[in-house]
Amino acid sequence: MTRSTxxxxxxxxSALTSGDAARAAEHLADDIEWINYAPVPGYNDRMPWIGTYHGPAAVLDSLxxxxxxxxxGxxxxxxxxxxxxxxIxxxxEKSVVKETGQSFEIDFIQHLTVRDGKIVRWKSYTDPSQILRAIDGRAA
Incomplete structure:
Protein backbone atom coordinates (compact mmCIF):
# COMPACT_ATOMS: atom_id res chain seq x y z
CA MET A 1 0.00 0.00 0.00
CA THR A 2 1.34 3.42 -0.97
CA ARG A 3 1.51 6.17 1.63
CA SER A 4 -0.76 9.15 1.07
CA THR A 5 0.68 12.60 0.43
CA SER A 14 9.06 14.09 11.52
CA ALA A 15 12.36 12.56 10.39
CA LEU A 16 13.80 15.91 9.37
CA THR A 17 12.96 17.75 12.60
CA SER A 18 14.28 14.88 14.72
CA GLY A 19 17.58 14.79 12.77
CA ASP A 20 17.05 11.26 11.43
CA ALA A 21 18.64 11.51 7.96
CA ALA A 22 18.30 7.78 7.22
CA ARG A 23 14.56 7.82 7.91
CA ALA A 24 14.16 11.09 5.97
CA ALA A 25 15.94 9.57 2.95
CA GLU A 26 13.36 6.75 2.86
CA HIS A 27 10.79 9.37 1.77
CA LEU A 28 12.78 10.48 -1.30
CA ALA A 29 12.08 9.08 -4.76
CA ASP A 30 15.03 7.78 -6.76
CA ASP A 31 14.46 10.58 -9.30
CA ILE A 32 13.87 13.41 -6.81
CA GLU A 33 14.52 16.95 -7.97
CA TRP A 34 15.76 18.94 -4.96
CA ILE A 35 15.71 22.73 -5.42
CA ASN A 36 17.31 24.53 -2.49
CA TYR A 37 17.25 28.16 -3.67
CA ALA A 38 19.10 29.43 -6.70
CA PRO A 39 22.71 30.44 -6.07
CA VAL A 40 23.34 34.12 -6.80
CA PRO A 41 27.07 34.89 -7.15
CA GLY A 42 28.18 37.54 -4.69
CA TYR A 43 25.04 37.20 -2.58
CA ASN A 44 23.97 33.78 -1.30
CA ASP A 45 26.77 31.68 -2.74
CA ARG A 46 28.34 31.67 0.75
CA MET A 47 25.73 28.98 1.49
CA PRO A 48 27.52 26.09 -0.28
CA TRP A 49 24.66 23.60 0.21
CA ILE A 50 22.21 25.47 -2.01
CA GLY A 51 21.39 24.63 -5.61
CA THR A 52 19.49 21.98 -7.54
CA TYR A 53 20.29 18.31 -6.97
CA HIS A 54 18.95 15.08 -8.42
CA GLY A 55 18.69 11.75 -6.63
CA PRO A 56 18.84 10.88 -2.92
CA ALA A 57 22.64 10.60 -2.78
CA ALA A 58 23.11 14.16 -4.06
CA VAL A 59 20.42 15.41 -1.67
CA LEU A 60 22.11 13.74 1.31
CA ASP A 61 25.48 15.15 0.20
CA SER A 62 24.03 18.68 0.19
CA LEU A 63 22.50 18.11 3.63
CA GLY A 73 19.51 23.85 17.47
CA ILE A 88 3.63 22.62 1.99
CA GLU A 93 14.61 26.94 12.73
CA LYS A 94 17.10 28.28 15.27
CA SER A 95 20.69 27.31 14.47
CA VAL A 96 24.33 28.39 14.79
CA VAL A 97 27.03 28.70 12.13
CA LYS A 98 29.86 26.62 13.59
CA GLU A 99 32.78 28.68 12.24
CA THR A 100 31.53 32.05 13.53
CA GLY A 101 29.44 30.97 16.54
CA GLN A 102 26.70 33.29 15.30
CA SER A 103 23.10 32.18 15.57
CA PHE A 104 20.27 32.67 13.12
CA GLU A 105 16.54 32.18 13.29
CA ILE A 106 14.41 31.69 10.18
CA ASP A 107 11.03 30.54 8.98
CA PHE A 108 11.10 28.60 5.75
CA ILE A 109 8.74 26.75 3.47
CA GLN A 110 9.28 23.35 1.90
CA HIS A 111 7.04 22.59 -1.07
CA LEU A 112 6.81 18.86 -1.73
CA THR A 113 5.37 16.97 -4.68
CA VAL A 114 4.58 13.35 -3.83
CA ARG A 115 4.07 10.45 -6.21
CA ASP A 116 3.54 6.82 -5.16
CA GLY A 117 4.32 7.64 -1.53
CA LYS A 118 7.69 9.28 -2.29
CA ILE A 119 8.83 12.89 -2.64
CA VAL A 120 9.64 13.50 -6.32
CA ARG A 121 10.19 17.27 -6.05
CA TRP A 122 11.30 19.42 -3.11
CA LYS A 123 11.67 23.18 -3.22
CA SER A 124 12.64 25.49 -0.37
CA TYR A 125 11.76 29.15 0.15
CA THR A 126 13.14 31.57 2.75
CA ASP A 127 14.81 34.93 3.21
CA PRO A 128 18.47 33.87 3.61
CA SER A 129 19.65 37.21 5.06
CA GLN A 130 19.83 35.90 8.66
CA ILE A 131 21.85 32.86 7.57
CA LEU A 132 24.23 35.05 5.56
CA ARG A 133 24.64 37.45 8.50
CA ALA A 134 25.61 34.51 10.73
CA ILE A 135 28.03 33.11 8.11
CA ASP A 136 29.71 36.53 7.92
CA GLY A 137 30.01 36.56 11.73
CA ARG A 138 27.83 39.59 12.35
CA ALA A 139 25.77 39.57 15.54
CA ALA A 140 22.01 39.90 15.30
Whole structure:
Protein backbone atom coordinates (compact mmCIF):
# COMPACT_ATOMS: atom_id res chain seq x y z
CA MET A 1 0.00 0.00 0.00
CA THR A 2 1.34 3.42 -0.97
CA ARG A 3 1.51 6.17 1.63
CA SER A 4 -0.76 9.15 1.07
CA THR A 5 0.68 12.60 0.43
CA UNK A 6 -0.13 13.59 4.02
CA UNK A 7 1.52 10.45 5.44
CA UNK A 8 4.60 10.95 3.29
CA UNK A 9 4.91 14.64 4.19
CA UNK A 10 4.30 14.00 7.90
CA UNK A 11 6.92 11.22 7.88
CA UNK A 12 9.42 13.44 6.07
CA UNK A 13 8.98 16.36 8.46
CA SER A 14 9.06 14.09 11.52
CA ALA A 15 12.36 12.56 10.39
CA LEU A 16 13.80 15.91 9.37
CA THR A 17 12.96 17.75 12.60
CA SER A 18 14.28 14.88 14.72
CA GLY A 19 17.58 14.79 12.77
CA ASP A 20 17.05 11.26 11.43
CA ALA A 21 18.64 11.51 7.96
CA ALA A 22 18.30 7.78 7.22
CA ARG A 23 14.56 7.82 7.91
CA ALA A 24 14.16 11.09 5.97
CA ALA A 25 15.94 9.57 2.95
CA GLU A 26 13.36 6.75 2.86
CA HIS A 27 10.79 9.37 1.77
CA LEU A 28 12.78 10.48 -1.30
CA ALA A 29 12.08 9.08 -4.76
CA ASP A 30 15.03 7.78 -6.76
CA ASP A 31 14.46 10.58 -9.30
CA ILE A 32 13.87 13.41 -6.81
CA GLU A 33 14.52 16.95 -7.97
CA TRP A 34 15.76 18.94 -4.96
CA ILE A 35 15.71 22.73 -5.42
CA ASN A 36 17.31 24.53 -2.49
CA TYR A 37 17.25 28.16 -3.67
CA ALA A 38 19.10 29.43 -6.70
CA PRO A 39 22.71 30.44 -6.07
CA VAL A 40 23.34 34.12 -6.80
CA PRO A 41 27.07 34.89 -7.15
CA GLY A 42 28.18 37.54 -4.69
CA TYR A 43 25.04 37.20 -2.58
CA ASN A 44 23.97 33.78 -1.30
CA ASP A 45 26.77 31.68 -2.74
CA ARG A 46 28.34 31.67 0.75
CA MET A 47 25.73 28.98 1.49
CA PRO A 48 27.52 26.09 -0.28
CA TRP A 49 24.66 23.60 0.21
CA ILE A 50 22.21 25.47 -2.01
CA GLY A 51 21.39 24.63 -5.61
CA THR A 52 19.49 21.98 -7.54
CA TYR A 53 20.29 18.31 -6.97
CA HIS A 54 18.95 15.08 -8.42
CA GLY A 55 18.69 11.75 -6.63
CA PRO A 56 18.84 10.88 -2.92
CA ALA A 57 22.64 10.60 -2.78
CA ALA A 58 23.11 14.16 -4.06
CA VAL A 59 20.42 15.41 -1.67
CA LEU A 60 22.11 13.74 1.31
CA ASP A 61 25.48 15.15 0.20
CA SER A 62 24.03 18.68 0.19
CA LEU A 63 22.50 18.11 3.63
CA UNK A 64 25.90 16.93 4.89
CA UNK A 65 27.49 20.17 3.63
CA UNK A 66 24.82 22.11 5.54
CA UNK A 67 25.31 20.08 8.73
CA UNK A 68 29.11 20.38 8.49
CA UNK A 69 28.67 24.16 8.55
CA UNK A 70 25.61 24.60 10.78
CA UNK A 71 24.66 23.23 14.19
CA UNK A 72 20.88 22.87 14.09
CA GLY A 73 19.51 23.85 17.47
CA UNK A 74 15.78 23.60 16.96
CA UNK A 75 13.70 22.87 13.91
CA UNK A 76 9.97 22.48 14.17
CA UNK A 77 7.06 22.07 11.80
CA UNK A 78 4.69 24.99 12.37
CA UNK A 79 2.04 24.10 9.79
CA UNK A 80 1.37 21.51 7.11
CA UNK A 81 -1.00 22.04 4.19
CA UNK A 82 -1.80 19.16 1.84
CA UNK A 83 -3.85 19.12 -1.35
CA UNK A 84 -3.68 16.29 -3.85
CA UNK A 85 -0.06 15.37 -4.50
CA UNK A 86 1.28 18.67 -3.13
CA UNK A 87 2.28 19.43 0.47
CA ILE A 88 3.63 22.62 1.99
CA UNK A 89 5.39 22.59 5.33
CA UNK A 90 6.19 25.78 7.21
CA UNK A 91 9.16 25.33 9.51
CA UNK A 92 10.88 27.42 12.16
CA GLU A 93 14.61 26.94 12.73
CA LYS A 94 17.10 28.28 15.27
CA SER A 95 20.69 27.31 14.47
CA VAL A 96 24.33 28.39 14.79
CA VAL A 97 27.03 28.70 12.13
CA LYS A 98 29.86 26.62 13.59
CA GLU A 99 32.78 28.68 12.24
CA THR A 100 31.53 32.05 13.53
CA GLY A 101 29.44 30.97 16.54
CA GLN A 102 26.70 33.29 15.30
CA SER A 103 23.10 32.18 15.57
CA PHE A 104 20.27 32.67 13.12
CA GLU A 105 16.54 32.18 13.29
CA ILE A 106 14.41 31.69 10.18
CA ASP A 107 11.03 30.54 8.98
CA PHE A 108 11.10 28.60 5.75
CA ILE A 109 8.74 26.75 3.47
CA GLN A 110 9.28 23.35 1.90
CA HIS A 111 7.04 22.59 -1.07
CA LEU A 112 6.81 18.86 -1.73
CA THR A 113 5.37 16.97 -4.68
CA VAL A 114 4.58 13.35 -3.83
CA ARG A 115 4.07 10.45 -6.21
CA ASP A 116 3.54 6.82 -5.16
CA GLY A 117 4.32 7.64 -1.53
CA LYS A 118 7.69 9.28 -2.29
CA ILE A 119 8.83 12.89 -2.64
CA VAL A 120 9.64 13.50 -6.32
CA ARG A 121 10.19 17.27 -6.05
CA TRP A 122 11.30 19.42 -3.11
CA LYS A 123 11.67 23.18 -3.22
CA SER A 124 12.64 25.49 -0.37
CA TYR A 125 11.76 29.15 0.15
CA THR A 126 13.14 31.57 2.75
CA ASP A 127 14.81 34.93 3.21
CA PRO A 128 18.47 33.87 3.61
CA SER A 129 19.65 37.21 5.06
CA GLN A 130 19.83 35.90 8.66
CA ILE A 131 21.85 32.86 7.57
CA LEU A 132 24.23 35.05 5.56
CA ARG A 133 24.64 37.45 8.50
CA ALA A 134 25.61 34.51 10.73
CA ILE A 135 28.03 33.11 8.11
CA ASP A 136 29.71 36.53 7.92
CA GLY A 137 30.01 36.56 11.73
CA ARG A 138 27.83 39.59 12.35
CA ALA A 139 25.77 39.57 15.54
CA ALA A 140 22.01 39.90 15.30
Missing amino acids: RETAAGWF KVFLDMVEV KEELVDLVVEGDEA GILH
